[in-house]
Amino acid sequence: MISQLSWKIGGQQGEGVESTDRIFSTALNRLGYYLYGYRHFSSRIKGGHTNNKIRISTKPMLAISDDLDILVAFDQESIDLNAHELRPGGVVVADAKFNPVLPEGINARLFPVPITSIAEDLGTSLMKNMVASGASWALLGLPIDVFNKAVEEEFGRKGAAIVEKNIEAVKRGADFVLELAGGPLEDFQLEPADGKQKLFMIGNEAIGLGAVAGGCRLMSAYPITPASEIMEYLIKKLPKFGGTVIQTEDEIAAVTMAIGANYAGVRTMTASAGPGLSLMMEAIGLAGMTETPLVIVDTQRGGPSTGLPTKQEQSDLNAMVYGTHGEIPKIVIAPASLEDCFYDTIESFNLSEEYQVPVILMTDLQLSLGKQSCDELDLNKVPISRGKLVRELPELETNQLFKRYELTEDGVSPRVIPGDKNGIHHVTGVEHDETGRPSESSINRKKMMDKRLGKLDGMYIRDAVRADAPYDTPDLLVIGMGSTGGTIDEARIRLEKDGVKTNHITIRQIHPFPTELVKPYLQSATKVVVLENNATGQLADQVKLHAGYAEKISNLLKYDGNPFLPSEVHKACKELV
Template sequence: MISQLSWKIGGQQGEGVESTDKIFSTALNRLGYYLYGYRHFSSRIKGGHTNNKIRISTKPIRAISDDLDILVAFDQETIDLNAHELRENGVIVADAKFNPVVPEGIKARLFPVPITAIAEELGTSLFKNMAASGASWALLGLPLEVFNKAVEEEFGRKGPAVVEKNIEAVRKAAEFILEMNGGPLPEFQLEPADGKQKLFIIGNDAIGLGAVAAGCRFMPAYPITPASEIMEYLIKALPKFGGTVIQTEDEIAAVTMAIGGNYGGVRTMTASAGPGLSLMMEAIGLAGMTETPVVIVDTQRGGPSTGLPTKQEQSDLYAMIYGTHGEIPKIVLSPSTIEECFYDTIQAFNLAEKYQVPVILLTDLQLSLGKQSSELLDYNKIVIDRGQLVQGELPPTEENKLFKRYEFTQDGVSPRSIPGQKYGIHHVTGVEHDQEGRPSESTDNRKKMMDKRMEKLKHVKVENPILIDAPHAEPEILIIGMGSTGGTIDEARARLEKQGITTNHATVRLLHPFPAEELRPYIDKAKTVVVVENNATAQLASLIKLNVGYADKIKSLLKYNGNPFLPAEITTFCQELKLVWQR
């Protein structure tokens, strides 16, 4: 029996690949397996090749696999594009309708199954996705009743007749392939899972859930890949708690509404991707100048311009830190796991209100849309901190004086009132202003106000600004990453350690203000530092060099072709580094 297996299904976008993967992985989750998914899809509604890859394991995993065990193909293009991933004696389950052919040089076993024919016998080709997944499920020797339960949950709202036909499609395909092969594949029999209950969600859903838990009750947003699922989640969730979502006409309206919501005292967020964040930059500067808290999620994707809307990239760091004109304090957080997406969203709201600054939650497409297993969330960890928001009555102001909303304080954070509070009235403007918010061009006031706002960054405290796994006092290599690369780095490290190459690992979670002092001792003790990131200009490595130094130690491993890193790519890069040392 084996402890892990990799399964992929592919076809034309819009022909049921997504629903097939959903039910297949949901059934595996019910059995207690750990899962990690990667979705490759085109930037169109229908047509164009798409595939979903699921890694199944009896132990926690946070990376896609280098190779593939089973490929389920709805068309020949799927085989041509993906068969090279199959390990020797891997399996292709293909629809017999298109007369599948294994490409030359690929040592794989082909199982042509009448997937479409089975579906059409039941009344419509729409049932072929269930036939395809039923065939591969049977090869694994897993209990069909678990799979059928997942089918019932998915299609139950459509009535018992639809459920029965989908289950029948599963049964017929399973019987066909078992008869063809003489039973399940012994080499693909998975060890039993631990049976523990686990979440199986995408990062965007975890962010949405975190927003609800943080007390967010308003989300203005404009749909954009790969951020739309946050909006879609909150459209369903917020009304249950007295909140609402508004689909705005564009991202400029979304962020200015979000600023307005927070000014009114309601925890408000918006979410977008690179192109949307570009449109938001002026308004983010307004939030900085008016010291209005706001939480903004940037789910990075391939750029620039429209770029690669449905592909992986981590190229927005500079834009998120330096994008606004002028200088304002802001906080940029980068979660790296499903759990962190949840907890960091709550932390983002607390930080925004505590320091009265914009907080940007920076994820990437793989973390945002890659569905994966997660431990159950601990709601006892939730703490709400509204900072200097004045609750209750304000002290009376002097005659002809306004509330000192922008009062000079030692840490730069001023008392904050909301509209309607007695004695809380003040001016709010995007131009420079005095302590009461009145426009001011005084040079002395300007310097004091700039110093006041920037002072906040000196006091920012974030939970776990970096995550460190450092078993070696003086490792040969320190590997640094951010976002979704963490699990891939850990898997590569395990291979390197077996080869005698000592490694430590740091994940940077706070990108601004940069945690230089926390990271410095680990860089200092390493012989070489490898920074792994999905962009072309080594943005994270540049931030490290700027804030920490050690430019001579730092090597960059970059990938910007739209795909996430594979463990083998990091392993090979580090092996080659050691070969260079030995010459």
């Protein structure tokens, strides 16, 4: 028996690839397996090749596998594009309708199944996804009742007759392939999972869940790939807690509405991708100048301009750190896992109110849209903190204003909700004094700038630098951010077998840069490689700028729209040392 397996389904966008993957993975999750998925899709509603790949394991893992065990193909293009990933002895379950052929040199077993014909016999070709699912599930020898339960959950709202037809489609696909193969494939039998049901969601859903748990009650946003699922999740959830989602006319309206709502005391967020973040830049400066809490999620994708809307990239780092005109304090956090997406979202709301600054949660498409398993989340792990929000204020003298921007030792001023008694003050985007009145005094300007820019001195988030560093003097230090952590860890296992002593750190606090936390790891390593999905080495530049050791640092860059594979990282790192 084997402890892990990789499964992929491919076809034309709009013909059931997504629903097939969803039901297949849901059933596996019911059995207690750990799953890690990645979706390759086109930037259009229908047509164009799409595929979903799932890695199934008895143990946690956070990376796409290099190879492939089973490929389910709805067309020849899916075989031609993906067969090279098949390991020797791998399996292709293909629709017999298009007379499938394996490319030359591919050592795999081909099982042509009349997927479309079976579905049409049952009344509609739309059920071919269930036929295909049943066939591949049967080859693994997994209990069919668990799969049928997932089918019931998927189609139950459409009535018992539809459920029964889909279950019959599953059965016929399974029966046909088992007769063709002579039974379940012995070399593809998975070891039993622990049986414990796990959370199974995409990163965007974890962010949405974190927003609800963190007290967010309003989201203003404009749909954009790959951020839209956050809005879609919160549309369903926020009304249950007295909140709402407003779809605005554009990202400028979204961010300014979020600023206004936060000023009014409501925890509010917005989410977008690179193009939307560009439109928000002026308003981010307004939040910085008025010291209004603001939480923005940037789900990075291929750029610039429209770029590659549905592909992986990590190229917005410089925009997040430097994008606004003038100089304001801001915090940029990069979650590295599903759990981070949840906890960091709660913490982003806390930080934005504690320091009264914009906080940008930086994810990437692989993390935002990749579906993965995680164990139960702890709702009490990140307590709610509203910082210096004052609700009861002392009486003011006649014509005296509240010092909303009071010069304090830590740079953070008391904050009030508009309408609170004795809290009246001015709010403006121009430079101002402690009460908010516009001021062009050079003395006041310097004091206010120092106040704002100094409030983040020494600020570190939880796990600002996450380290797996078993060696005091490693041959190699690998640095990553976002979704790359699991891939680096798998590459490290192979490097260890090659005799290369390797440490790994994931930088999660991008700005302000955690210089003092990073330096010791750089100092102790013989060589350093910074891995990132962009063309210019933006994270590496931050490391060099703030922590030094440029002479040790090499770039490992990938910007073709695809995430790193463990084999790519292993090969590049081995060549480096």
